[in-house]
Amino acid sequence: QSVLTQPPSASGTPGQRVTISCSGSSSNIGSNTVNWYQQLPGTAPKLLIYSNNQRPSGVPDRFSGSKSGTSASLAISGLQSEDEADYYCAAWDDSLNVVVFGGGTKLTVL
Amino acid sequence: QVQLVESGGGVVQPGRSLRLSCAASGFTFSSYAMHWVRQAPGKGLEWVAVISYDGSNKYYADSVKGRFTISRDNSKNTLYLQMNSLRAEDTAVYYCARGNFGGVIVDDAFDIWGQGTMVTVSS
Numbered sequence: 001q002s003v004l005t006q007p008p009s010a011s012g013t014p015g016q017r018v019t020i021s022c023s024g025s026s027s028n029i030g031s032n033t034v035n036w037y038q039q040l041p042g043t044a045p046k047l048l049i050y051s052n053n054q055r056p057s058g059v060p061d062r063f064s065g066s067k068s069g070t071s072a073s074l075a076i077s078g079l080q081s082e083d084e085a086d087y088y089c090a091a092w093d094d095s096l097n098v099v100v101f102g103g104g105t106k107l108t109v110l
Numbered sequence: 111q112v113q114l115v116e117s118g119g120g121v122v123q124p125g126r127s128l129r130l131s132c133a134a135s136g137f138t139f140s141s142y143a144m145h146w147v148r149q150a151p152g153k154g155l156e157w158v159a160v161i162s163y164d165g166s167n168k169y170y171a172d173s174v175k176g177r178f179t180i181s182r183d184n185s186k187n188t189l190y191l192q193m194n195s196l197r198a199e200d201t202a203v204y205y206c207a208r209g210n211f212g213g214v215i216v217d218d219a220f221d222i223w224g225q226g227t228m229v230t231v232s233s
Contacts, residue, residue, distance in 0.1 A: 035219040
């Protein structure tokens with residue numbers, strides 16, 4: 001069982017907006033920044049969002065992140081077929097002194 | 111270009127040891143904290159360990175504490191993971207990743223990842 005809680009699956013049709021949630025606690029999301037990773041099938045993860053809501057160079061602005069209290073969200077607008085992947089949230093946990101990941105959300109584009 | 115290349119994976123019997131390496135290129139390796147992250151077959155990501163830019167600070171997941179040791183050689187631009195007393199549950203793809211954007215380890219994001227190296231622990 002992961003310290004950060006994500007829905008195991010999400011889906012949407014092309015062009016739609018999809019949101020993936022990530023729930024934690026005061027020792028992780030409540031105290032530290034949240035990062036999001038995208039993992040396409042058979043590949044290494046890729047950084048999508050850092051510091052709650054910042055996009056690395058090259059990441060389309062269709063991807064956005066937000067944080068409120070002990071929860072964070074990843075939003076994908078204008079959904080495309082190539083967005084079909086697993087998405088993970090992560091944050092440092094001050095109580096455990098480790099990085100904690102969410103269990104991952106498998107996004108399906110219908 | 112900026113790149114991380116892992117090596118050293120393979121099949122090993124329970125209780126034995128293995129050392130993974132991660133060769134960095136294209137950036138100033140000695141300026142960044144480095145992490146190991148693993149992924150068991152069909153499972154999610156699990157953080158394993160981090161080492162600060164100068165090697166002075168190290169943190170480990172509880173699942174590997176006391177068995178795994180992270181280290182680095184900044185003169186060789188290489189990160190290591192010494193894995194002892196291996197268990198079946200250590201079977202996974204092991205990724206090295208660069209920590210960035212945080213300024214401090216607790217705010218690190220993993221912005222560069224290697225391709226991963228598979229470790230299989232089986233008799």
